[in-house]
Amino acid sequence: MAEKKLYDSATIGDLATLKQLLQTNQHLLDVVSLTSCLKNVLHIAIKKGHESIVAEVLKINPELSLELDSNNSSSLHLAAAKGNAGIANRLMEIAPEMCWWRDGHDMNPLHVAAVKGNEAVLKEMLRLDAFVAAARLHHRQTVLQLCVKHRQLGTLKVLVEELGDTDLVNAKDDDGETLLHFAVRTNQLEVVEYMKGSGKVERLTKNFAGKTALDILNESFRNTSTYPKMKTILKSFSSRPIALSLPRFTELTIVAAILIATMAFQAAVSPPGGVWSQNKPKDEPGAMYYAGQAVMATIMPSRYRQFIRVNIVSFISSLVAILFLATAGSSDQWIFALLALISMLVSMASIGVTYGASLIMTNPFMKDFGLDNSIIISACVFAGVMFFIFVISSFRSGTGSVKRIIKKIGPTSCNFV
Template sequence: MVGEAAAEKKLYDAATKGDVATFQVLLQQDPHLVDEVSYARSRNLLHIATMRGQVGIVEEVLKMNSELARDVDSKKSSSLHIAAAQGHAEIAKKLLSVAPEACWWRDCHDMNPIHVAAMNGHEEALKVLLEVSHIPAMERLHRGQTVLHLCVKHGQLTTLKVLVEKLGELVYAKDDDGETLLHLAVRCNQLVMVQYLVESNKIEKLTPNSMGKTALDISKECSPPTTTNSEMKRILQSLLIKQRSLKSHLKINDMTMVVVVLIATMAFQAAVSPPGGVWQDDTSSHTAGKAVMASAHPKLYKHFVRANTTAFVSSLISIIFSTTGMPLREFAFFGIAFYAMWVSVAAIGVSYGASLIMTNPAQARPIGHIVAIVVFLFVGIIVSVIGYAVKEERSWKREEQEQEDRRSSLKVLIRRFSGRSDSSEPVQAAA
């Protein structure tokens, strides 16, 4: 018994130190040791070598008995769990080559190796595990949380980025309380996480949880306010302003599409069926199919064609920019589409005026007067729209400033009544 204990101790020391030569000699003397020896927490030699990151010993153990990769310790952790927890990517690769199914196994904390690697921030080990399959990463944890929630909770930004790129729709998943990654980041006071999630285009932003609260609502509940919390609120409030602006753009974009499609249809119809119709026969002065207006009022017809063509082309430009989705991402594209719509409106107005002169010459005004009226209305509407947009922007900024003032006042009162305020704060509060 003493001899066996001494041999086990020597084997343990060789495994932890990575002494491959001594390890081989000991196993040659007694090959059964690799199967029979057991240490604290029911761990075998493979567990021990993996824990210490000894790649050479791991290779030797797997040569002797690869089934040890399927053994678990008293905490239901396999060697792959340990490699994931320690971040030993090379060892994880060797273990997966003999026991890939261990990726699905759960330990006493109900986590598989992918969960463990993500939680501990081991990027390279996580990538090795994901090469086998993405399915284990999709498995839910306590209260329906995902591996992404786990990364946010433990502040592991590097592994979160890896998973966001690889797991697709899982980034939109909510837990059993209806909370997104952004909700959890705010609750855990993870400022860096909040910044990343807000800047990312793959994460749902200010969506409500099952209690109807957004991440911004949760950040406002923090008491007493901290510097980190104040910065998170500032980021989330700026996001709220952007979302409001985006909703306005979406609404205007829908209206723009209706208007420009209608104008394009009108312009096309006016081109193929000009006011006054077309000649039905050939004579010395005209040709069948040509516009009557071109012969009877050639100067007016030129104005009509220019205005009608402008209306049609600008409508097409607006349709192209709207249907590609670019106005939703860049304000410049939205501005082009919106401006093109108003150009088409003005041009179709001039085209209407030219048609009116042709069909009702006695009652119509000169084309110059019509152009002046259309331009005046066009400029007036554009100025009104710009003025409204500026007013809304100022209103949002004023609202944000009022909220900031209220938070500052609350902070002063909290410090005052908690006995932590400095000598200047009571004066400010009284003022």
Template sequence: MVAETAVKKLYDAAKRGDLSTFQTLVQQDPFLVDQISFSRSRNVLHIATIHGQVGIVEELLRLNYSDLARDIDSKKSAPLHIAAAQGHVEIARKLSIVAPEICWWVDDQGMNPVHIAAMRGHVEILEVLLQHDLSPATERLHRGQTVLHLCVKHRQLETLRFLGEKMGDLVRAKDDDGETLLHMAVRCNRVEMVRYLLEKNKIQKLTENSMGKTPLDILKESSQHTAAYSEIEELLLRCSDKPLLNAFRGITGMTMVVVVLIAGMAFQAAVSPPGGVWQDDTSSHRAGKAVMASAHPGLYRHFARANTTAFASALVVLLLVIIRVPIKSCVLMTVVCYATVVSMAAIGVSYGASLSMVDPAETQTVGKIVAVVVSVYVGVHVFITVCVYVPEMYVTWKRVKRQNGDLPVAHRMRRCCYQFMRNFERMPIN
């Protein structure tokens, strides 16, 4: 039976960091450290760690009491759990060396030391614990939440930034409810975290959870009378090309088919121009030259320029789509779209010049044909806009107005645009 006086002296020495008293007690009874258990089933190493007494911890480890690092208290916390919670970096470093497996052990809350350090905002502790192995940070918590969800929940932006850069794709992980970090940040009104998660496209803001709700849908369910609400809404509704970027693969796939067809048509028209080519040499022409160039030189110049423009534009589109030049994707897609429109317009002009050449009545001119093509294009575009997009925008406007009452017009317009782009995002692309 250990005397109560010795227990109190050992506790006080570990608490105050009285190394000389501690060494004296251990010399008098080498088994004293192993025999004593304090409240909550804690040993001497627990007590020294709680109070940040690095000297006592070093002495215990020097005297080969490293097994104490694997003892757990009534809350299933090892000394390393306590060091992570208290932010004692040196103690955490020494304990992780003698018992690295403790980084995996969970307490009665289901959290390992990495989770605890992240929750408390101790970045230096995380650097120590994850120095050799990142795996403990990938362990899931209650309902499938990650350590990053824990950072968002407890307002630890610095640890979120640190782990976000270190863990990579874990930033986009979802919990069992299908919610990303952005969903949770919006739900908890974490403005700075929302801004961080949206920068550099870390998380797609249109991602839906298992209930089909995006972060903006979550925001609408919260109180609209807080200062954070407007800031978060501004971030989520900010003009973005993400819906277009998500559709980029399908759009470029369709564009490839179109431009390959245009390039083939332009090439065929160049080697086999309308009206054919001369078959023999004469004083006025040579064999293989275009008949159109001699009979209608002005019309042939229009045809040649338009045909060359169509062919060159199609090749530019093919090149950009194939090699994916190192510029922002939105810029790439804009160039691709405009180059495709140019090639289509040029092949239309080439068609008009060809038709003028082969028309026996010579009633068709390039200007007339171009006017017809433009009229048809504009008519179809106006029809689609009036019959599809305008009614959809109007319905969205009325719904937003009904839901939000006196919401400023600028905010209402942004929400309508968001709904429109969200519907565009969901359009099937074949």
């Protein structure tokens, strides 16, 4: 009879009756319900959202929070599903390790809060331990993909904004599918729009079936009202300017810039043809020179001036590239990466022209070759390389003309039998 009264008071939130019963017999809290649900008094109070009952029970027997119900759910799972941040905080203070516990559906309490759309509880859990959000579910699905599957845009925004983790946003499950794949499969335009605005999605990626989110959209949702807008957004992920499509500059890029700067500096202090070892006597005919001055400056003054101008451009542009590369590594502003790329191209082109000028001045067979020809060759080589990079980038993103031509040709054109 006392046990039934205890459960009834927890169900209806009758704190006075519960206190009276526990003053008489505190061991009543150790009794588990005889129903098939196998929930203790704390579980019932949490499900009903009676925070005062929960506080009283935890004060008398905090270990009760560690008991699981018949679904293998902890008390924190139940609080996450209910959405009561106050109760969740009390439970996490007693046993913070419960954030990692899995229920019968292999979900931890953070997963449950995300699925139920309980943003307040989710924020409290992230404040305590953000690493819990990295835990994967069945088929290695992420908590973000879980939010999309259950159409919980609010909790998705909380997770993306609180974590700020680009790797988690672009993570793949066992089928190679990302957050964008899930959003398109469930035809959720608002999720695609939000991910576009967040700037967290790097580019369209293929699943293990070789399909991007755009491919899935074109196959399954052409007749929907959301198709035109969603297609425009998805195409923007795959058709960004080439400067923004390049991977983030690494330390090797800075090493290349430093190497070019070193080469330009060395060419200035040790010019082709060497330097005079001693001063020219005044009584000897010809132009005056002094020890340490470039020999070519005396013999070929016009070409040496051209060589020096190009060498200075190469040296300065490489220093500017180093500056922008260092800034790009510590900033999210894409403009620094773009300026670094432009500076590197100028530096590389200039060092190529410097090389050509050195050959002209030191090789008698290239006396009539001319610096203009050297510039033209360098420009053509770099234009060809940039065109090749553009074609490869377009082919990989699925938006280039090369891939479209291959698709139009079709497999039958390759059948030579």
